[in-house]
Amino acid sequence: MHTSETEVRALLEARVECSRDKDVERLMSLFSPGIVYVDVVPPLRITGRDTVRANFERWFGEYEGPIDLETHDLTVEAGEDTAYAHMVHRDTGTLKDGTVRSVLVRSTVCLRRIEGEWLITHEHVSVPIDPATMRAWQPQE
Amino acid sequence: MHTSETEVRALLEARVECSRDKDVERLMSLFSPGIVYVDVVPPLRITGRDTVRANFERWFGEYEGPIDLETHDLTVEAGEDTAYAHMVHRDTGTLKDGTVRSVLVRSTVCLRRIEGEWLITHEHVSVPIDPATMRAWQPQE
Numbered sequence: 281m282h283t284s285e286t287e288v289r290a291l292l293e294a295r296v297e298c299s300r301d302k303d304v305e306r307l308m309s310l311f312s313p314g315i316v317y318v319d320v321v322p323p324l325r326i327t328g329r330d331t332v333r334a335n336f337e338r339w340f341g342e343y344e345g346p347i348d349l350e351t352h353d354l355t356v357e358a359g360e361d362t363a364y365a366h367m368v369h370r371d372t373g374t375l376k377d378g379t380v381r382s383v384l385v386r387s388t389v390c391l392r393r394i395e396g397e398w399l400i401t402h403e404h405v406s407v408p409i410d411p412a413t414m415r416a417w418q419p420q421e
Numbered sequence: 422m423h424t425s426e427t428e429v430r431a432l433l434e435a436r437v438e439c440s441r442d443k444d445v446e447r448l449m450s451l452f453s454p455g456i457v458y459v460d461v462v463p464p465l466r467i468t469g470r471d472t473v474r475a476n477f478e479r480w481f482g483e484y485e486g487p488i489d490l491e492t493h494d495l496t497v498e499a500g501e502d503t504a505y506a507h508m509v510h511r512d513t514g515t516l517k518d519g520t521v522r523s524v525l526v527r528s529t530v531c532l533r534r535i536e537g538e539w540l541i542t543h544e545h546v547s548v549p550i551d552p553a554t555m556r557a558w559q560p561q562e
Contacts, residue, residue, distance in 0.1 A: 322549040358504030364531040390505040404529040408463040408545030
């Protein structure tokens with residue numbers, strides 16, 4: 281496997297570990313200062329580490345314990361200094377009120393090697409909208 | 422500007438022209454055979470040119486005339502053979518029933534240079550979900 285791809289796959293695994301451990305500090309070290317983050321929830325996009333950090337703290341705060349990100353259908357394409365990956369994640373965790381939330385999201389991660397180090401410069405996470413109801417859609421189990 | 426970036430920007434402009442002209446043939450020539458497409462609407466993702474073509478024909482068929490994609494906040498990062506771009510699009514057009522639809526979507530486009538030619542290998546288009554209502558969210562005008 282090409283070295284870039286190996287490095288990017290390791291970073292993606294670290295990203296999953298950070299969500300499970302709710303380790304905001306380590307998670308933020310994976311993002312570039314100018315990160316452009318597109319989340320499931322409003323607004324359209326947020327930019328910069330401070331805003332993205334606050335968004336992850338909000339998300340982590342919704343859950344009582346760890347958040348598991350199960351990765352499906354992962355594709356990684358990595359050049360010398362530019363890379364991207366896309367996957368489906370099943371996010372599972374126990375909310376503060378004790379109910380279990382389990383949701384399938386589509387995730388795209390774009391990266392640059394900056395001063396020798398791969399960093400996430402853009403991430404896009406979403407769920408589909410059912411056009412008949414304009415509500416969030418999930419596959420039938 | 423680096424040659425790769427110039428080429429990718431030209432491809433993105435062609436992509437906008439294809440939507441305005443509803444030119445499915447030219448549009449499909451921009452996608453790789455193994456394209457993984459993540460759309461605003463279900464399912465989670467679709468793969469392959471035939472499925473993506475049918476999805477564009479469905480989308481084009483909803484509108485009476487052209488579909489305008491106004492591009493905002495475009496970022497392009499292009500290496501030798503791997504590139505990505507992200508932007509906000511305002512999609513505007515007149516539906517078959519005469520009403521005008523105008524919607525802001527988040528768009529991420531990932532590309533590879535395959536046998537010398539840039540092709541879109543992955544595209545992710547979405548709108549946010551308001552967590553209070555679980556309905557599609559748009560900014561207030």
